[in-house]
Amino acid sequence: MERLYTQQLDVGYAESLIVKNLNLAVPTGKITALVGSNGSGKSTILKTMARLMKPKAGTVLLDGKTIHEQPTKEVAKQLAILPQNPTAPEGLTVFELISYGRFPHQKRFSLTREDREVIQWAIRVTGMEAFSDRPVDQLSGGQRQRAWIAMALAQQTDILFLDEPTTFLDMAHQLEVLQLLHKLNREEGRTIVMVVHDLNHASRYAHHIVAIKSGTVVSEGSPQQVMTKEVLREVFGIEADILYDPRTGVPLCLPFALAASREHGHAAPPETGEPAEIADGTVPLTSAT
Numbered sequence: 001m002e003r004l005y006t007q008q009l010d011v012g013y014a015e016s017l018i019v020k021n022l023n024l025a026v027p028t029g030k031i032t033a034l035v036g037s038n039g040s041g042k043s044t045i046l047k048t049m050a051r052l053m054k055p056k057a058g059t060v061l062l063d064g065k066t067i068h069e070q071p072t073k074e075v076a077k078q079l080a081i082l083p084q085n086p087t088a089p090e091g092l093t094v095f096e097l098i099s100y101g102r103f104p105h106q107k108r109f110s111l112t113r114e115d116r117e118v119i120q121w122a123i124r125v126t127g128m129e130a131f132s133d134r135p136v137d138q139l140s141g142g143q144r145q146r147a148w149i150a151m152a153l154a155q156q157t158d159i160l161f162l163d164e165p166t167t168f169l170d171m172a173h174q175l176e177v178l179q180l181l182h183k184l185n186r187e188e189g190r191t192i193v194m195v196v197h198d199l200n201h202a203s204r205y206a207h208h209i210v211a212i213k214s215g216t217v218v219s220e221g222s223p224q225q226v227m228t229k230e231v232l233r234e235v236f237g238i239e240a241d242i243l244y245d246p247r248t249g250v251p252l253c254l255p256f257a258l259a260a261s262r263e264h265g266h267a268a269p270p271e272t273g274e275p276a277e278i279a280d281g282t283v284p285l286t287s288a289t
């Protein structure tokens with residue numbers, strides 16, 4: 001039995017209904033990737049499952065209890081969330097931001113020795129040592145992203161939600177974050193749910209992929225089950241070749257055209273054979289003479 005799942009969840013903003021009748025179970029002790037186009041409802045789902053948004057109907061259950069009926073602090077001991085566009089109060093330092101992550105564990109207002117040790121660990125594993133006294137609003141996009149990840153880690157929860165944790169990061173820092181999440185999952189059995197746009201990252205790092213379109217689940221399962229031409233066409237409106245990672249055997253995708261449903265008068269290039277002109281009329285570099 002999974003610890004966290006939704007039952008017939010409807011979520012929306014004002015009059016609009018974004019998520020419809022969602023029944024989603026988060027595999028305990030696994031890494032789940034939520035994928036889907038811009039505006040498909042991924043952040044809305046994540047926020048509702050983390051109790052930041054109230055559903056219009058249905059329930060989110062954590063350990064058998066309705067999450068929206070439990071106190072913030074109780075939920076925050078079990079579940080941490082890194083929202084997509086978090087903002088910090090002006091002038092707040094990285095250390096102060098990360099120390100907010102200790103809030104659910106605090107009995108007094110001051111930090112205990114244990115709190116400080118956890119904060120230092122979070123600073124170390126996110127590579128933020130050089131920035132801990134800097135104001136968050138004076139960091140680069142990637143540094144700021146890592147500061148927020150550190151705050152979520154400092155909360156030391158069994159369940160970790162991250163909305164696009166690798167956005168703004170260069171390739172090395174993307175890998176660093178993904179490997180850290182992988183390690184927390186493997187060595188400490190943490191349950192991780194992350195929204196990612198890079199499908200190849202989803203395939204490499206997630207055990208379970210959930211593909212969302214218009215607020216509903218189109219496909220879910222292992223990378224082998226979800227990373228198919230048909231699902232990519234349906235969910236993203238793209239045509240892609242599926243290759244297999246020589247290191248791990250997981251399916252990877254190489255998009256080559258928009259699906260017919262999204263084309264605007266351009267013919268798709270051939271699926272195989274010699275590289276042809278790409279749809280916008282430019283010639284791929286590899287075939288340049």
Ligand SMILES: Nc1ncnc2c1ncn2[C@@H]1O[C@H](COP(=O)(O)OP(=O)(O)OP(=O)(O)O)[C@@H](O)[C@H]1O
Nearest residue numbers: 013014018036037038039040041042043044045084
């Ligand atoms: N505060 C809001 N008020 C009204 N509509 C909203 C609000 N936030 C999001 N929406 C709408 O809800 C829909 C789903 O948004 P959501 O942020 O969940 O998408 P997403 O899948 O996370 O997209 P992205 O990949 O761009 O982050 C979109 O159509 C969006 O315009």
Ligand SMILES: [Mg+2]
Nearest residue numbers: 042043084163
């Ligand atoms: Mg989003």
